Amino acid sequence: MRDQHDQQTKHERRIAGLVHEPKLTWDQVNEIRRKYKIHSRTRGLKSLAEEYGVSTNNIHKIVRGKTWKIIEGDENVHPPLTDQKTPQQFSKAFARLGGNLENLRNELRRLQSA
Numbered sequence: 001m002r003d004q005h006d007q008q009t010k011h012e013r014r015i016a017g018l019v020h021e022p023k024l025t026w027d028q029v030n031e032i033r034r035k036y037k038i039h040s041r042t043r044g045l046k047s048l049a050e051e052y053g054v055s056t057n058n059i060h061k062i063v064r065g066k067t068w069k070i071i072e073g074d075e076n077v078h079p080p081l082t083d084q085k086t087p088q089q090f091s092k093a094f095a096r097l098g099g100n101l102e103n104l105r106n107e108l109r110r111l112q113s114a
């Protein structure tokens with residue numbers, strides 16, 4: 001298992017010979033992932049961005065799992081939004097089920113019982 005220092009150095013970037021440290025630590029990223037609630041005024045993207053001094057885009061990428069990726073077996077919090085579907089993915093799935101709401105409900109029940 002890696003320690004916090006090893007995880008932190010992984011996120012350093014070297015640009016033109018200079019080392020750029022990340023603004024957040026793994027502890028802060030884990031806190032963000034635990035705290036985040038979609039569409040919340042107090043625990044949403046904007047409030048967390050203000051609290052941690054980063055952009056809302058940065059928070060969004062953290063909770064979607066696009067940045068600060070984890071490796072199986074480490075003790076970091078999994079991103080809460082990695083399995084959410086986009087509207088396009090939903091539309092394709094709905095069309096595949098014949099565009100019938102009842103078919104969609106049956107498929108949902110089947111998946112939940114599996």
